[in-house]
Amino acid sequence: MSRTIHWFRDDLRVWDNPSLRAARDRAKDPGDVLGVYILDEHSTGIRPLGGAAKWWLHEALNSLREELGDRGIPLLIRSGDPQTLLPALVADTKADRVHWSRRYGGPERELDAGLKQRLADQGTAAHSFAATLLGEPWTIQTTTGGPYKVFTPFWRALSARDIAEPQDAPAALGDLSSASARLTELGVPIGDVESLALRPTAPNWARDWHEIWDPTETGAHRRLKTFVEEEADSYHEHGQYPDATATSRVSPYLRFGQLSPQQVWDAAGGITHAESKTRFRTQLGWRDFSWHLLYHFPELPTVNMRAEFDSYPWKGQQDDPETFRAWTAGRTGFPLADAGLRELWATGNMHNRVRMVTASLLVKNLGIDWRAGEAWFWDTLVDADAASNPVNWQWVAGCGADAAPYFRIFNPERQQKRFDPDFRYVRTWIPEYGTEDYPEPLVDLQESRQNALADYATITGKNT
Numbered sequence: 001m002s003r004t005i006h007w008f009r010d011d012l013r014v015w016d017n018p019s020l021r022a023a024r025d026r027a028k029d030p031g032d033v034l035g036v037y038i039l040d041e042h043s044t045g046i047r048p049l050g051g052a053a054k055w056w057l058h059e060a061l062n063s064l065r066e067e068l069g070d071r072g073i074p075l076l077i078r079s080g081d082p083q084t085l086l087p088a089l090v091a092d093t094k095a096d097r098v099h100w101s102r103r104y105g106g107p108e109r110e111l112d113a114g115l116k117q118r119l120a121d122q123g124t125a126a127h128s129f130a131a132t133l134l135g136e137p138w139t140i141q142t143t144t145g146g147p148y149k150v151f152t153p154f155w156r157a158l159s160a161r162d163i164a165e166p167q168d169a170p171a172a173l174g175d176l177s178s179a180s181a182r183l184t185e186l187g188v189p190i191g192d193v194e195s196l197a198l199r200p201t202a203p204n205w206a207r208d209w210h211e212i213w214d215p216t217e218t219g220a221h222r223r224l225k226t227f228v229e230e231e232a233d234s235y236h237e238h239g240q241y242p243d244a245t246a247t248s249r250v251s252p253y254l255r256f257g258q259l260s261p262q263q264v265w266d267a268a269g270g271i272t273h274a275e276s277k278t279r280f281r282t283q284l285g286w287r288d289f290s291w292h293l294l295y296h297f298p299e300l301p302t303v304n305m306r307a308e309f310d311s312y313p314w315k316g317q318q319d320d321p322e323t324f325r326a327w328t329a330g331r332t333g334f335p336l337a338d339a340g341l342r343e344l345w346a347t348g349n350m351h352n353r354v355r356m357v358t359a360s361l362l363v364k365n366l367g368i369d370w371r372a373g374e375a376w377f378w379d380t381l382v383d384a385d386a387a388s389n390p391v392n393w394q395w396v397a398g399c400g401a402d403a404a405p406y407f408r409i410f411n412p413e414r415q416q417k418r419f420d421p422d423f424r425y426v427r428t429w430i431p432e433y434g435t436e437d438y439p440e441p442l443v444d445l446q447e448s449r450q451n452a453l454a455d456y457a458t459i460t461g462k463n464t
């Protein structure tokens with residue numbers, strides 16, 4: 001008898017999941033493959049999910065359970081410490097193998113390595129697979145053998161490779177009831193998603209999100225197909241406009257692994273407009289680059305990548321709580337940024353252009369530490385991702401991986417004129433815009449810009 005447990009983490013899919021496929025390939029009877037998801041909120045260094053991501057996870061797990069069920073594979077749900085829960089589950093189910101898709105954050109890698117050892121000590125083999133990036137971080141190196149710190153050469157190296165073709169979902173392994181019956185015989189409870197208490201309750205700000213999102217694996221495929229067939233050709237032209245539906249909105253599916261980057265890359269092959277295809281695939285490259293950076297600089301979610309920024313005089317959110325609150329509520333008096341922050345609260349999403357503008361406003365004009373904004377995004381974005389979020393915040397703050405030789409400060413008014421010239425996006429999210437109910441700007445843009453440049457000069461000795 002062989003029985004494999006596939007431990008799902010950030011790979012909540014049945015299609016193009018090499019680890020799950022490998023588990024299925026060695027199975028003969030119903031119950032020979034078991035899926036398990038463990039909600040881990042307490043392991044040292046592993047960041048508990050934010051509220052919006054939890055909402056997504058609830059839906060994604062229910063969808064995964066159905067997809068697996070159709071293939072005769074039960075999904076067990078647990079909450080707690082994987083280091084004790086997984087070995088116990090192996091013993092209870094008499095499994096002889098554990099599979100998982102590799103993770104790349106520092107604490108996650110440490111936990112997985114420890115667990116592999118622990119399982120080996122009890123006589124169970126653990127096998128890990130590549131499933132969440134186009135290229136694993138240690139396989140992409142500069143000519144001198146180190147990590148890349150600049151995107152363009154990183155992307156040149158990665159995109160020159162052959163990208164693996166996506167795999168099909170595993171064939172069904174009998175019916176689910178037979179597999180479930182075997183678990184009952186063993187006295188192993190299945191557990192339910194509801195018990196994880198992932199959905200917001202007080203208040204339930206995600207009440208209407210089903211109208212905006214379909215967080216299922218089928219929904220992921222549908223979104224990608226619609227984008228490629230109906231929207232992507234204008235990506236090169238309209239992708240920067242927050243009011244246009246010209247970007248893919250696949251980021252939360254990638255975040256939770258309901259799509260693999262290989263599937264997205266492969267589908268992008270169907271984009272007929274050459275420049276749109278290249279630009280879209282390049283954006284996908286930024287996701288891999290973020291993980292490459294996190295792998296090589298595991299402290300970057302909290303530590304400035306450029307050490308000279310340690311003495312930049314940012315305020316903490318507690319030093320100026322009213323300003324920070326006004327920013328989170330979309331009441332700064334800068335309409336493009338305010339519209340974005342309100343969209344974020346209402347939908348769990350914000351367009352990339354507006355993410356850059358809101359982040360720049362917070363760290364450069366309002367003078368608040370990037371880590372406060374990063375934490376707010378972490379809690380409110382459905383695609384909040386342990387690498388992309390801090391990497392992008394550091395990029396905007398100026399302390400991260402940015403090839404630009406100057407201190408970039410977005411002007412929110414100019415950005416609005418350029419990317420929302422008819423105020424369509426602004427009016428969608430700020431009904432009171434243009435009335436006296438809309439607040440005056442919190443700061444003078446020119447003065448705050450000069451202050452930021454002066455602060456920058458004190459830490460670097462440069463004037464721009």
Ligand SMILES: Cc1cc2nc3c(=O)[nH]c(=O)nc-3n(C[C@H](O)[C@H](O)[C@H](O)COP(=O)(O)OP(=O)(O)OC[C@H]3O[C@@H](n4cnc5c(N)ncnc54)[C@H](O)[C@@H]3O)c2cc1C
Pocket residue numbers: 239247248249250251252254255280283284285286287288290350351352353355356359377381383384385386388389390392393396
């Ligand atoms: C301050 C800030 C915080 C961000 N936080 C996150 C985050 O937590 N999670 C996240 O997935 N993205 C984050 N991004 C990147 C980007 O805004 C989103 O990936 C993008 O808006 C998602 O929309 P889309 O799927 O329509 O993108 P598309 O334009 O269709 O791009 C396709 C895919 O490429 C990837 N991608 C695109 N731009 C970036 C980028 N700059 N960095 C990394 N990957 C990228 C995403 O996976 C995206 O789904 C952040 C950007 C900024 C400026």
